[in-house]
Amino acid sequence: MQPESRSYFLLLGTTLFLLLFGLVMVLSSSSVSSYAGSQGSFGVFWRQAIFAVIGVPLMLIISQLPVRVWRRWAWLPLVAGIVLQLLVLFTPLGIEVGGNRNWIGIGGFNAQPSELIKVGLVAWLGVILSKKEPHLHRWGHVLIPALPVAGLGIFVVMLGGDLGTVMIMTALVFGALFFAGIKFRLLVIPVLIGIALTLVIALTSSNRLSRIENFLGIGSGDQTGLSYQNQHADWAMAAGGVFGVGLGNSKAKWLWLPAADNDFIFAIIGEELGLVGAIVVLALFVVLAVSFLRIVRSSTDLFSRVVTGSVMVWLIGQAFVNIAVVLQVVPVLGVPLPLISSGGSALVTTLVAIGIVLSISRHSEATADGLSQKKVR
Numbered sequence: 001m002q003p004e005s006r007s008y009f010l011l012l013g014t015t016l017f018l019l020l021f022g023l024v025m026v027l028s029s030s031s032v033s034s035y036a037g038s039q040g041s042f043g044v045f046w047r048q049a050i051f052a053v054i055g056v057p058l059m060l061i062i063s064q065l066p067v068r069v070w071r072r073w074a075w076l077p078l079v080a081g082i083v084l085q086l087l088v089l090f091t092p093l094g095i096e097v098g099g100n101r102n103w104i105g106i107g108g109f110n111a112q113p114s115e116l117i118k119v120g121l122v123a124w125l126g127v128i129l130s131k132k133e134p135h136l137h138r139w140g141h142v143l144i145p146a147l148p149v150a151g152l153g154i155f156v157v158m159l160g161g162d163l164g165t166v167m168i169m170t171a172l173v174f175g176a177l178f179f180a181g182i183k184f185r186l187l188v189i190p191v192l193i194g195i196a197l198t199l200v201i202a203l204t205s206s207n208r209l210s211r212i213e214n215f216l217g218i219g220s221g222d223q224t225g226l227s228y229q230n231q232h233a234d235w236a237m238a239a240g241g242v243f244g245v246g247l248g249n250s251k252a253k254w255l256w257l258p259a260a261d262n263d264f265i266f267a268i269i270g271e272e273l274g275l276v277g278a279i280v281v282l283a284l285f286v287v288l289a290v291s292f293l294r295i296v297r298s299s300t301d302l303f304s305r306v307v308t309g310s311v312m313v314w315l316i317g318q319a320f321v322n323i324a325v326v327l328q329v330v331p332v333l334g335v336p337l338p339l340i341s342s343g344g345s346a347l348v349t350t351l352v353a354i355g356i357v358l359s360i361s362r363h364s365e366a367t368a369d370g371l372s373q374k375k376v377r
Contacts, residue, residue, distance in 0.1 A: 007298060008063075008361040011291035015059075015339065015354050018284055019052060019347075022265075022340035028248050029268040030261035030342060044261055044342055051344035055351035062355030067363040070356060071303065074127045078120025078153060084113035085156040094160075098334060101160040111345035114157045114165045118172060119349050121153055122310045123356065125176040130303035139186050142177070147190065163201055163208060164333030168318050170194055175313030179296065179305045208331075215331035232257045233264050233326050236271040237278075244274030261342045263334055266326045281340070282323070289316045295361045304360045311353045315339075 023045070030044035037043070088094035088104045095103035095110060103110050128146050129136065136142060150173045158166045174194075177187060202208045214227055236252035239245060250271045253260045260268050270278045292312035299305045315338045322337040324330045336343050338350050 005298070005361060005364075007291055007294040008358055010287070011295065011354065011358060011361065012063075014284060014288045014291055015351070016056070018288070018339040019056070019351075021281075021284075022337075023049060023052060024247070025265055025269055025272075025340060026261050026342045028250065028272060029253050029265055031248075032254050033260065036255060047344065048342050048347070051347050055348040058348065059351040059355035059358070062352060063358035063362065065359050067304065067360060070123050070307070070359070071127050074120070074123035076120070077116050078124045078149075081113045081115075081117035081120050082153055082156055084111075085117065085160070088113060089156065089159050100162040100334065102157065102162040102165065112165075112343075114160075114162065114169070115345045115349040117153045117157065118169060118314060119353055119356075121150055121169065121172060122176070122307055122314070122353060125150065125173065125310060126303040126307035129176065129180040129306050130301065133180075133302050136180060136182055142182055142186055146177075147173075158201065162334070163198070164321065164335040166201070167198065167333065168314060168321065168335060170198075171317045172310050172314045175317075176306050176310040179309030180302060211331045215328070229258050229264065229332065230328055233267040234328070236267040237326070240271040240274040240277075242275045244270075244272045244277055247272050262336055263322065263332075263341065264326055265337055265341050266323050269340075270326075285316060285319045292316075292357065295357060295364065298364045299360065300364055304364055308357050308360055311357050314353070315350065 026048045027042070027045040031041040034043040034045070035041045084104055088101060093104050093106060094101050095105045097103055102112055102114055104113055125146060128149075132142075132146075154166055154169050154173070157169060174187065174191070202212060214230070232252055236250065236257060239251065245251075250260075250268050252271055253268055257264055257267060266278070266281070269281060273280075289312060292308055295308045296305050296312070299308060318335050318338050321330065321333055321335050322341070325332050325335075336346050339347070
């Protein structure tokens with residue numbers, strides 16, 4: 001038994017604070033739509049709270065596991081996620097939401113297999129790249145088998161039409177390669193291919209093309225069409241001012257703003273808590289990023305650096321995209337705000353990923369202490 005490091009508690013504390021803050025905002029933003037959906041005012045909140053009660057103990061248990069567990073079983077969540085995603089695509093179990101076929105429904109329980117694929121990619125890439133560490137200066141060892149397997153995971157999600165999730169997964173993969181120390185010249189061709197594929201996917205879908213045109217101001221921009229959600233998000237943020245209208249006093253959540261408890265929850269935060277509340281959320285994600293970087297710096301092996309760095313790119317990148325969508329910096333992509341938006345599978349897998357990083361933090365600290373003791377002797 002030994003005390004945990006400051007990086008461990010910084011990451012754990014920031015995660016729990018964001019989670020509790022998210023539960024409060026889910027309750028506030030979903031109360032009206034939940035009641036209108038005959039679930040009672042607390043329906044969505046209780047469901048989110050149940051997943052939090054499942055996810056937090058799971059995160060703490062995972063944080064106590066030795067890193068060798070993830071080295072041995074990293075392939076399991078990746079394979080399971082891909083198999084489930086194939087069931088989504090090619091069986092009646094798949095559920096289409098908002099034009100994206102990315103949900104699986106089994107016995108009244110719905111989940112997103114793509115979230116499990118993210119966890120699998122994080123751990124599996126860490127294992128593969130650490131095994132190939134002496135050869136990562138050669139393109140062939142970078143390419144095989146990391147990029148084909150990661151590409152398969154991304155491709156099956158792409159078939160479901162969820163471009164936002166595909167972009168986050170792609171960023172996660174390149175984040176893993178970056179923290180593995182891959183030379184940028186080896187990444188130029190994959191990056192260009194990724195950009196080209198993204199453009200093709202975006203421009204060959206009428207729904208996504210309409211979103212891009214709306215973002216660029218092409219078309220009528222009527223408030224009953226594609227501009228509706230963005231317009232009401234703008235009004236909600238503007239109504240909040242500096243200090244907000246008060247927790248629970250949002251007008252946009254009265255069925256004016258679609259996905260108020262999910263993809264556009266940041267707009268409700270801006271309305272109810274104002275500029276101050278929005279800045280606090282941004283600051284918390286900055287602290288989360290700093291805690292990840294501290295663990296990366298203290299890591300003594302490539303596996304730890306790759307896993308921690310790719311989880312950071314995943315969560316911080318997704319938060320950036322979500323907030324950028326609400327602020328209309330980028331077109332609507334449909335990704336939740338990590339630890340804050342409602343969504344059970346996204347919350348649990350996020351906590352699992354953070355649990356893995358906490359386990360790495362404990363391992364790195366123990367290794368550093370062991371090296372220090374050897375030097376003293």
